Amino acid sequence: MRILLINPNTTAAVTEQAAAHARRLIPAEIVPVTGRFGARYIASRAAAAIAGHAALDAxxxxxxxxxxxxLACFGDPGLLALKEVSPVPVVGMAEGALHLACxxxxxxGIVTGGVxxxxxxxxxxxxxxxxxxxxxxxxxAPTGGEIARDPDAALGRLAAACHDCAEIDGADVVVLGGAALAGLAERVQPQVKVPVICSVEAGARAVVAAAGLAGARPMRPPTESVGLSDELARMLRAEG
Amino acid sequence: MRILLINPNTTAAVTEQAAAHARRLIPAEIVPVTGRFGARYIASRAAAAIAGHAALDAxxxxxxxxxxxxLACFGDPGLLALKEVSPVPVVGMAEGALHLACxxxxxxGIVTGGVxxxxxxxxxxxxxxxxxxxxxxxxxAPTGGEIARDPDAALGRLAAACHDCAEIDGADVVVLGGAALAGLAERVQPQVKVPVICSVEAGARAVVAAAGLAGARPMRPPTESVGLSDELARMLRAEG
Amino acid sequence: MRILLINPNTTAAVTEQAAAHARRLIPAEIVPVTGRFGARYIASRAAAAIAGHAALDAxxxxxxxxxxxxLACFGDPGLLALKEVSPVPVVGMAEGALHLACxxxxxxGIVTGGVxxxxxxxxxxxxxxxxxxxxxxxxxAPTGGEIARDPDAALGRLAAACHDCAEIDGADVVVLGGAALAGLAERVQPQVKVPVICSVEAGARAVVAAAGLAGARPMRPPTESVGLSDELARMLRAEG
Amino acid sequence: MRILLINPNTTAAVTEQAAAHARRLIPAEIVPVTGRFGARYIASRAAAAIAGHAALDAxxxxxxxxxxxxLACFGDPGLLALKEVSPVPVVGMAEGALHLACxxxxxxGIVTGGVxxxxxxxxxxxxxxxxxxxxxxxxxAPTGGEIARDPDAALGRLAAACHDCAEIDGADVVVLGGAALAGLAERVQPQVKVPVICSVEAGARAVVAAAGLAGARPMRPPTESVGLSDELARMLRAEG
Amino acid sequence: MRILLINPNTTAAVTEQAAAHARRLIPAEIVPVTGRFGARYIASRAAAAIAGHAALDAxxxxxxxxxxxxLACFGDPGLLALKEVSPVPVVGMAEGALHLACxxxxxxGIVTGGVxxxxxxxxxxxxxxxxxxxxxxxxxAPTGGEIARDPDAALGRLAAACHDCAEIDGADVVVLGGAALAGLAERVQPQVKVPVICSVEAGARAVVAAAGLAGARPMRPPTESVGLSDELARMLRAEG
Amino acid sequence: MRILLINPNTTAAVTEQAAAHARRLIPAEIVPVTGRFGARYIASRAAAAIAGHAALDAxxxxxxxxxxxxLACFGDPGLLALKEVSPVPVVGMAEGALHLACxxxxxxGIVTGGVxxxxxxxxxxxxxxxxxxxxxxxxxAPTGGEIARDPDAALGRLAAACHDCAEIDGADVVVLGGAALAGLAERVQPQVKVPVICSVEAGARAVVAAAGLAGARPMRPPTESVGLSDELARMLRAEG
Incomplete structure (x- = not known):
């Protein structure tokens, strides 16, 4: 199985980190790709809106x-648009991790970086x-980008947030979300009484499970556009 | 009052049509702008995702x-992202029309073009x-783009859909949605027993009402990016 | 545009206060009217139930x-009944202010007087x-009536409540509700980080926006009654 | 046990009919009272709003x-206001019948007269x-008032509506609602496969069940008023 | 009226306690029966799942x-299954008490024993x-079983929990739930400002109210089984 | 990976059918087990309630x-109870299939046998x-048991129901649910425009995905019981 891992932000190091973590855990070939334009790290609605376009482009x-x-960004920018145009199944990191956590x-409970x-x-x-x-x-407070640069500095805060999710909010399971947080769940787990799930891993497992399912796809209309990359313009122009 | 009317698709004729309709109805200066890239007409999730970026850019x-x-596209692509970064109040066409219709x-009930x-x-x-x-x-079935090119051909179907919204779905009021449908509500009204509201007009009235309200804005963080237009990159880089 | 401003409590000073505030802000003629019977100030379910009748009567x-x-009482007693019988559009103060705040x-967040x-x-x-x-x-704790008599005494408590709405409840915007609180929003604003909206102003703006919309009305049956004012009995007896 | 049965419309014949039906079924003394003002029959929002005041007055x-x-009107006008001021438990006809039907x-399913x-x-x-x-x-189509005057004429329509509630809407039980429909449930039952519950009976049974429960009451503030009946003004003026 | 009171746990003393309390309060003959198998006290999902079978068996x-x-266990294990097969109306303790509390x-608010x-x-x-x-x-913390053995020890905690339900959670009425807590509501009431309702009493009152209602029953198919008690196998085998 | 496949009804042929289908699709050892008591086929609430106990026992x-x-019965009797006591992850057939279908x-849409x-x-x-x-x-109309005995006879009805789910109900994907329907999805697919998912397969894929996730478990109290199988009594008695 060959899986296209799209990181819709524009920092290749995060792409590599998520891809490496996924490769260790699931029996599939991972093809990583990074967004061609947009925010370095996605930590606002504006950045996420642009990332939806960048993910389609990728x-x-x-x-x-x-x-x-x-779609390996926790928050899944452009998720439904990608499902609409993709010839193969698409699963988002938050989508897959949350359904599996259920x-x-x-x-x-959900814990992530960036208020x-x-x-x-x-x-x-x-x-x-x-x-x-x-x-x-x-x-x-630290965003995914900041955590990626110095995970040890954020570990205490992440553990405390996971702990509070369980003890105060009543979570039975906590999803530690974010491509940049790959692998931190197991480091946080000892301080939390309920399971802490790594979103990169859980999302990847959901991709594998969903990819195997049979399935036809509904049709979509061809769309003319201007000013987009050749590949995206061609994909939109084709019939679904 | 000076209102920036953003049409996030890439067809200037639709921008002009909506601006002209708004100018007739509300006591404000309208500054129309059309998206620099994206679908000619927005009629799919992919087109809408790209339009969110284009609206931010505009x-x-x-x-x-x-x-x-x-934000003068019924469906309001990028609405919350625009509210996040804009220095002045932003109201979407569907947002404003629906709240006023309430x-x-x-x-x-909502009637629009494009399945x-x-x-x-x-x-x-x-x-x-x-x-x-x-x-x-x-x-x-005809999309907004098709209705814009030949409104008379679609009028019967739009009236039938509004009628069914009232008689079958139980709507007390129907919003006829779409920039390209500006001015059709009054032509459809005679065939419908409940009020039919023009989304271009209602949205514009909501912009005027909302614009007057006093208000501070919460802060957002500066965001570094690559590959965006200079104006958008500068806006994201600035602190909120 | 001529707007009937109904204060459904029986204190004319509150009616005048709300009418004066609305006149300063919106370009319309305001015709103020006070309830003929019912509570001096509406601060309970019983008072509000009676006010629904009084508003219809007015x-x-x-x-x-x-x-x-x-309908210029925050809580909008009798709102749907007034909409049913009125020959012209009716908007309630809470209804209009909340939709606009959205x-x-x-x-x-909502802050008002009277527990x-x-x-x-x-x-x-x-x-x-x-x-x-x-x-x-x-x-x-002070009701609208008490705040109207001594607004300065209540200002600190109102500001604290608005502040807590934002900081504790997570409100992005706070509506300061009540005819008797007309004009206090701007005095409270400096102590609150998110926008504080005056319900008298926002409701009035919503009335103006809604009044302009075209619209037919559904029919209602004639109703025989006893013991009501001549005007109300006559209105109910007429077909809708 | 002595139960005050309030009919908040102004037609004493309906009051008597509901009281007579309740007396046959429940082991309690029934004290019937009819509204002093308002619609002859309640079949609109305006009539119901006035009835809330009339019920408080009664x-x-x-x-x-x-x-x-x-509170023996299906739709329970003024229900929460009566609960607020009453020194003894209050149960509405629709409230009690629906909770028991659950x-x-x-x-x-609910079937009643008056669109x-x-x-x-x-x-x-x-x-x-x-x-x-x-x-x-x-x-x-016939309202409760019309059904009261000629129940036989409405029986077929009521049975058909109950039947459709079960067969089309999927109701497991149907409440036949309305003071004026007292006793019709058993006449309709043979044509309906699921239980048909008489709202007058079920509401009365709920009153008996609820009346027996122990209970303190929260406090409410004294309220000054003008233009109300002496009894109601006195009740509002007293502390709760 | 003859009421079968099923305690689906396997502790006869709790059955007797609930039956005795019900007998004091409602005018009906109470036939108590205890589960033949399952947990001594029901304080987990596993125990409740087994109790559903035991209640059907009883x-x-x-x-x-x-x-x-x-069905006299607060939490009502097997409630809908019992309603499906029973030839006479079935009401659960939590079901009846909660609807009446409404x-x-x-x-x-709900307070009970067992986290x-x-x-x-x-x-x-x-x-x-x-x-x-x-x-x-x-x-x-103490479960119903522990409270039954030493109610005085738990009284303080129960009162505190009821008090917090009212003061912190904003409950207008509190249901003290549990067969083993029969009669404790009145002892707790003095420390709580809102009504505290005994679930054993309220449930019993709801049974009486519901039992009197007329009603047919939908059909269910005959079911073959293995390994069940003769009575239960026979009941499932019969047509509904 | 070794997966315990529990069929909580008492028909071993259905167990074998589901196990065989799962073995063909997922890379794991399947250990099938059939309920020791209860309905031959589960097609009612009573049968499902008993099956919850039987699943715990297994x-x-x-x-x-x-x-x-x-837990390989579509409807997942006893699911939460099994999760509570199991030392390893438990996923139900409907639970897993529905989350994956999302x-x-x-x-x-869901299609199954047995009204x-x-x-x-x-x-x-x-x-x-x-x-x-x-x-x-x-x-x-045919239950899972009947479909298992003669799948060809039911195929037309199942295809029609899946078709209606898509065309009338608006489903984007349909889950064909039931252990006894293993393998029928691909036979139905040609007549349905949207993907038809086999619940046996999708549930099994979800088990594999979920089984791999790390995780601690919250504690549960030891429970004394009577009349249960030795194994179940011992499991309940142990601390969680």
């Missing part, structure tokens, strides 16, 4: 020959239809 | 000197928190 | 010649279908 | 010496918090 | 000659469709 | 040495918190 340029797409606990993510993830969970399963979302 | 380039922003009837808009608008209404007020959404 | 007596009705922030208003407003927001947008409702 | 005048209050079936009741009852059920239990509401 | 063995069934207050009951009761309330009426659920 | 007897548990479509399953599955989906994602549930 998909159009690199999906050929892949069996599934892993099988491990009744009430799901502006809280309202964005609240809406994303609502869009998934999983609001009733949500115990709470806690963010720490 | 805002960054043209907001200086304006008192408010009217004061005219208990159950709101892929139905699930997108269903989610948009949920994001607004107005799902309980929704009687139903009905689409006609 | 509408029947004074709506002739007006273009729109502003365009300024994702999560709305019994909290459950009543919770139900009112639910009736509007806006519960998902509600961050929280905070009341201060 | 309570104030007649509650002395009673152990519980039965123990007989998973999905509740304007449908949206009003939809909101009432939402206010009770029982929307998820609702299979559907069906109304027949 | 129903099959003892329902003959009874007019109604009272007529006494807007927001319902694992909180998520189970949260789901039970959701299954009833009453989540919107729920102010909060508070548990004390 | 788990206690056979979980030793397994890495995960697959990554393939926005609105999920009584519709309300049961409606409640199960609500318990999962996925109600908003549900397009509709359609059942065919």
């Amino acid at each position: 998909l159009a340029a690199h999906v050929a020959g892949c069996d599934a797409v892993y 099988t491990r606990g009744r009430r799901i 502006l993510w809280k309202p964005m993830l609240t809406e994303f969970v609502a869009m998934l239809g999983l609001s009733e399963r949500l115990a709470g979302i806690r963010t720490v | 805002l960054a380039a043209h907001v200086a000197g304006c008192d408010a922003v009217y 004061t005219r009837g208990r159950r709101i 892929l808009w139905k699930p997108m608008l269903t989610e948009f209404v949920a994001m607004l928190g107005l799902s309980e007020r929704l009687a139903g959404i009905r689409t006609v | 509408l029947a007596a004074h709506v002739a010649g007006c273009d729109a009705v502003y 365009t300024r922030g994702r999560r709305i 019994l208003w909290k459950p009543m407003l919770t139900e009112f927001v639910a009736m509007l279908g806006l519960s998902e947008r509600l961050a929280g409702i905070r009341t201060v | 309570l104030a005048a007649h509650v002395a010496g009673c152990d519980a209050v039965y 123990t007989r079936g998973r999905r509740i 304007l009741w449908k949206p009003m009852l939809t909101e009432f059920v939402a206010m009770l918090g029982l929307s998820e239990r609702l299979a559907g509401i069906r109304t027949v | 129903l099959a063995a003892h329902v003959a000659g009874c007019d109604a069934v009272y 007529t006494r207050g807007r927001r319902i 694992l009951w909180k998520p189970m009761l949260t789901e039970f309330v959701a299954m009833l469709g009453l989540s919107e009426r729920l102010a909060g659920i508070r548990t004390v | 788990l206690a007897a056979h979980v030793a040495g397994c890495d995960a548990v697959y 990554t393939r479509g926005r609105r999920i 009584l399953w519709k309300p049961m599955l409606t409640e199960f989906v609500a318990m999962l918190g996925l109600s908003e994602r549900l397009a509709g549930i359609r059942t065919v």
Whole structure:
């Protein structure tokens, strides 16, 4: 199985980190790709809106020959648009991790870096239809980008946030979200009584599970455009 | 009052049509701007995702000197991202029209062109928190772009859809949505027993009402980026 | 534009205060009217139930010649009944202010005077279908009536409640509700980081925006009654 | 046990009919009282709003010496206001019948007379918090008042509506609502496969069950008023 | 009226306690029966799942000659299955008490013994469709079984939990839940400002109210089984 | 990986069928076990309640040495109880299939055999918190047991129900649910435009994905019991 891992921000080091973590855990070939334009790190609504475009652009340029797409940014910018145009199944990191977490606990907690993510993830969970399963979302001040540069500095805050998710919010399971946080869940786990799930790993496992399912796709209309990359313009112009 | 009217698709004729309609109805100066890249007409999730970026780009380039922003595409691509970065109030066409419609009837119907808009608008209404007020959404096959080119051909279908919204779905008021449908509400009204609201007009009235309200703004962090237009990169780099 | 401003309590000074504030802010003629019977100040469910009748009575007596009705009591007693019988559009103060506030922030806070208003407003927001947008409702002990008599004494408590709505409840915008609190929002604003909206102003702006919309009205049956004012009995007896 | 049965419309014949039906079924003394003002029959929002005041007025005048209050109009105008001021427990006809019906079936259907009741009852059920239990509401054209005058003429339509509630809407149990429909449930039952519950009976049984429960009451503030009946003014002026 | 009171745990002393309390309060013959297998006290999901089977078993063995069934365990294991197969009405203790409590207050609090009951009761309330009426659920550490053995030791904690339900969670009425807590509500009441309702009493009152209602029953198919008690196998084999 | 596949009904042929299908699709050792008591086929609430006990009993007897548990009955009787006591992860067939289906479509349809399953599955989906994602549930008259005996006879009805789920209910993806329907999805697919997912396969894939996740478990108290199998009694008596 060949999986296109799209990091829709523009920092290749984060792409490599997520791809390396996924390779260690799942039996599939990982093809990593980084956004061609947009924010270095996605930590605001504006950055996420641009990333939706960048993720579509990356998909159009690199999906050929892949069996599934892993949208590897926790918050899944452009998720539904990618599902619309992709010839193969697409699963987002937050989407996959949250659905899988639902099988491990009744009430799901989410911890991530960057304070502006809280309202964005609240809406994303609502869009998934999983609001009733949500115990709470806690963010720490350093963004994913800052955590990627110095994970040890953030570890204490992340552990404290996971702990509070369980003890105060009543989460039965906590998802530690973010491509840049790959591998930190196991380091945080000893300080938290409920399972702490790594979003990079859980998302990747969900991609593998979903990719195998049979399935036709509904049709979409061809769309004319201007000012886009050749690959994206061509993908939109083709019939679905 | 000076209002920046952003049409996030890339067809200037639709921008002009919406601006002209708004100018006739509201006592404000309208500054129209069209998206620099993206779909000619927005009728899919992919086109809408790209339009969110294009709307941000247009805002960054043209907001200086304006008192408010009217995001004039029914479906409001990028709405929350624009609110995040804009120095002046932003109101979306669907957002403003739907909130205003809520004061005219208990159950709101929506009619627009392009069948892929139905699930997108269903989610948009949920994001607004107005799902309980929704009687139903009905689409006609011609997209906004096609209706703009030949409104007379679509009028019968639009009237039938509005009628069914009232008679079958139980709507007390129907919003006829779409920049390209500016001015069609009054032509459809005679065939519908409940009020039919023009989204271009109602959205513009909501912009005027909202623009006047006093208000501070919360802060957002500066964001580094690559590959964006100079204006957008500069706006993201500035502190909120 | 001529707007009938109905204060459904029986204290003319509050009517005058709200009318004066509205006159300063919106370009319309304001026709103020005070309830003929009921509580001096509305601060309980019983008082609000009676006020619904009083508001209908005032509408029947004074709506002739007006273009729109502003039900100027935050909590909007009798709102849907007035909409049912009125020949012109009716907007309530809480209804209009809350819908407009939704365009300024994702999560709305409400602050008002009188502790019994909290459950009543919770139900009112639910009736509007806006519960998902509600961050929280905070009341201060003095009722609207007491605040009207001595606003300076209540200012500190109101500012603290608005501050807590933002900092503790997570409101992005706060509506300071109550006819008797007209004009206090700007005095409270300096102590609150998110926008504080005056309900008298926002409600009035919503009336202006809604009044302009075209619209037919559904029919209602003639109703025979006993023991009501001549005007109200006559209005009910007429076909809708 | 002495139960005050308040009919908040102004037709004494309906009061007598409901009281007579309740007397046959429950072991309690029934004290019937009719509204002093308002619509002959309640079949609109305006009539219901006035009835809330009339019900408070009747309570104030007649509650002395009673152990519980039965607000005997299906739709329960003024219900929460009566609960606020009453010295003894108050149960509404729709409130009591619907909660009891929930123990007989998973999905509740409602059938009543008067087409304007449908949206009003939809909101009432939402206010009770029982929307998820609702299979559907069906109304027949004749209002309660018309059915009271000629029940045989309406029987076929009521049976058909109950049948459709079960077969089309999926109701497991149907509440036949309305003081004027007392006793018709058993006549309709043979044509309906699921249980049909008489709202007058079920509401009365709920009053008896609720009346026996022990209970303190929260406090409410004294309220000054003008233009009300002496009894109601006195009740509002007293501390709760 | 003859009521089968099923205690689905396997401790006869709790059965007797609940039956004795019910006998003092309601005018009906109580036939008590204890589960033949399962947990001594139900304080976990596993124990509750087994109790659903045990309650069905008890129903099959003892329902003959009874007019109604009272499933007398707060949490109501097997409730919907019993309703499906029983020839007479079945009401659960939590079901009946909560619906009746809804007529006494807007927001319902629940207090019971055993910390694992909180998520189970949260789901039970959701299954009833009453989540919107729920102010909060508070548990004390001793389980119902431990409280039954030494009620005085638990009284302080129960009173504190009821008090917090009212003061912190905003409950207007509190249900003290549990067969083993029969009679403790009145001892706790003096320390709580809002009504405290005994679930054993309220459930029993709801059984009496519901039992009297007329009603047919939908059909269910005959079911072959292996390894069950003769009575239960026979009941499943019979047509519904 | 060694997976315990529990069929909680008492028909070994269905167990074998599901196990064989799972073995073909997933890279794991499957240990099948059939319920020791209960209905031959589960097609009612009573049968499902008993099956919850039987599933616990099977788990206690056979979980030793397994890495995960697959509760292989669509409707997942006893799911949360099994999760509570199991030393290894437990995923139910409906739980796993529905969460995975959510990554393939926005609105999920469910088709299964046995008309009584519709309300049961409606409640199960609500318990999962996925109600908003549900397009509709359609059942065919033959139960899973009947379909297992003669799948060809049911194929037309199942295809028609899947088709209607997509065309009428608006499902983007349909889950064909039931252990006894293993392998029928691919036979039905040609007649349905949207993906049809086999619940046996999708559930098994979800078990594999979930089994790999790291995780601690919260504690549960030891429980004394009577009349249960030795294995189950011992498991309950042990601390969690």
